[in-house]
Amino acid sequence: GAGVSQSPSNKVTEKGKDVELRCDPISGHTALYWYRQRLGQGLEFLIYFQGNSAPDKSGLPSDRFSAERTGGSVSTLTIQRTQQEDSAVYLCASSLAPGIRANVLTFGAGSRLTVL
Amino acid sequence: AQTVTQSQPEMSVQEAETVTLSCTYDTSESDYYLFWYKQPPSRQMILVIRQEAYKQQNATENRFSVNFQKAAKSFSLKISDSQLGDAAMYFCAYRSAAGGTSYGKLTFGQGTILTVHP
Numbered sequence: 001g002a003g004v005s006q007s008p009s010n011k012v013t014e015k016g017k018d019v020e021l022r023c024d025p026i027s028g029h030t031a032l033y034w035y036r037q038r039l040g041q042g043l044e045f046l047i048y049f050q051g052n053s054a055p056d057k058s059g060l061p062s063d064r065f066s067a068e069r070t071g072g073s074v075s076t077l078t079i080q081r082t083q084q085e086d087s088a089v090y091l092c093a094s095s096l097a098p099g100i101r102a103n104v105l106t107f108g109a110g111s112r113l114t115v116l
Numbered sequence: 117a118q119t120v121t122q123s124q125p126e127m128s129v130q131e132a133e134t135v136t137l138s139c140t141y142d143t144s145e146s147d148y149y150l151f152w153y154k155q156p157p158s159r160q161m162i163l164v165i166r167q168e169a170y171k172q173q174n175a176t177e178n179r180f181s182v183n184f185q186k187a188a189k190s191f192s193l194k195i196s197d198s199q200l201g202d203a204a205m206y207f208c209a210y211r212s213a214a215g216g217t218s219y220g221k222l223t224f225g226q227g228t229i230l231t232v233h234p
Binding site: 031033035040041042043044045048056089091093095103104105106107108109110112 | 153158161166207220221222227
């Protein structure tokens, strides 16, 4: 597609429920990143995909968080047994292969998650 | 690990005036990239300007320019002739040019909210 698409745009859930957030990157972008942005804060790195593999999962805050990417395209971030501290905007970004010096990340508009 | 610090939580400027946003970073690397991103209320992160560390010349994009001081590890953004549409949260970000598993990952500062007064 023309840009990075994320869905849902907004999600309200009850504590303890599972949620799935989807990211559809720009066509041809092999690298995909998930970030978390708490209210009024900067972006925290969660996970990086190159193709379907995730060389860097160091930012996932707990084992309740997982992500996968299939077909080198769409990625899903899953949060199990949601907690109130999971409330945040989850941003996805994609780019061409990181080895390219001119590489720039393009971000989606994010999914705002509210856990009641 | 690299860190990025934006010491100004909020800044304001009059329309048509000039404002400078500060950013400092800490790294032991010599080859890296620095970025300024803009995030309006729509949440969409928009790349404003990029600087490659090996280039001594400061990057410029229309009304936006940077003052890159490599020895001081400082990377400030100057917005000239400020417009109402410049109002947003601005983030400074660092990216290593080295390889490895985190190649391409951005490290962000905490952001500066810019208000533009008419």
